[in-house]
Amino acid sequence: MDLPTLTNLTLAHFLFTGAVLFVLGLIGFISRRNLIVMFLCTELMFQGVCVTLVAFSRYHLNYSGQTFVIFVLTIAAAEAALALGLVVLLFRRRDTLDALAWSDLKG
């Protein structure tokens, strides 16, 4: 176990975790049909990006990455307020959270 990568925390460790979180959020957004869970999956993608940003911030010893996470949190909060308001509106119209109920919008 004297191999460098197992005994050292490397940048790639955190990039791996961030990438997996992002991809899981992407899969969930594509395949789930519940509108609320779809927006939860966008937050999951934000998490992956945040982990990547903080890891790069640590790697370069530059605090811009961490401050950018603050802006990501801001946008996530604004997006949650607006998107969830829209979800409630859509639910009142069709009485279901199924995204396929709105598939006639495809035209």
Add this chain to the structure above:
Amino acid sequence: MPGLPLQLALYVATVLGAAAMVLLMPKPGPNLKPIGALLGAATLGGLWFVLCPLWRTGGDVADTGLDTAGLPFYYVFSFIGIAAAVRVITHHRPVYAALWFVMVILASAGLFLVLAAEFMALALVIIYGGAILVTYMFVIMLATQPQASDDPKDSPDFERFAREPLWATVAGFLLLAVLLTFVFDPAISRNDAAKAPTDAAIVGEEYDPRVPAIGLLTERATVGTLNEETGQVTRQPAPVSNGERIGLELFMANPLAIELAGVILLLSLVGAVVIAKTQFPEEESVASSQ
């Protein structure tokens, strides 16, 4: 070609992970979730303990400057985060998906602590785990029909069955394979040129050169040490905490972005009120639901 076993192991792990994901997705047919969970956990563990030793950069590891103490915490938090994320996208009830998402947030806050970003870890828990997830919980309570039990068979169809789980997983893991190819590319990871210019600027307990010589920070952030023989006090800069660093960076480098973030928050507040007050005639909703 030295990189070949690494890339091979990466792609095998990606394919196995995709297979586990397909098995875990909610879909009609026999319940394959235990097999999927086992396969997924085995893939993740195998990737970490088989792949990582293969990735050698000739002893010149592009590390994050952390000692080895954070390593077990990285593995624990990372596993919790990934497992909880899988549960978020596979659970058939949105309430539980939201609660598992809280677990993802706590795990990534732990990862931030390992990365010595304690302010961001706390902000993440407070803003995400506190504010945003409470909003989600309220909407889930408002917009979900009551269920008889936790049994998946009682859930509506759109919760129980994913839409195109196979192709979604294939697309997602294709992206993951491409990302990991570059993340684990030794040639990219050894890029010390990117690290060098900022390396000496922040590390240590020096002042940021952009901080004015007079001001609150300068006066507060000195510690005096008393010389016993001469009786003189020598002043030195005190260690600057992570929160102070982020505050300086935030307000000195991005003042315009702060203002814009405030405008965005105000606009979303107004927008949320407008959306919440939107009325639509009742007969239209009846007609559109037919």
